[in-house]
Amino acid sequence: MSEILPGKICSSCGRLTHKYSEFKCPKCGKATIIRCDHCREISNTYKCAECEFEGP
Template sequence: MIQNCDSCGTRSTDYSEIKCPKCGEKIYRCRHCKSNMVRYACKKCGFEGP
């Protein structure tokens, strides 16, 4: 399954899935963004995290 990375927008099959610590919404991050700790923003509640 292909997902858009929520940090950089890249479409990738190599991503990790995390849950927003605030609202529990699923957030997808590609391997690049995860290893570089790129910031993400939750689409649902706007929470930003590393």
């Protein structure tokens, strides 16, 4: 039986990832932004679910 490892959904691409950075929105500080390593590397944009701030 294989073990299911927890992961998080990337705020930029929407994919499940196990290698990510997690931080609060730099504008409102309410929402948590999750960014996978790939989206960070290519500077893919993200959008805050609370205040709609967009960032790289």
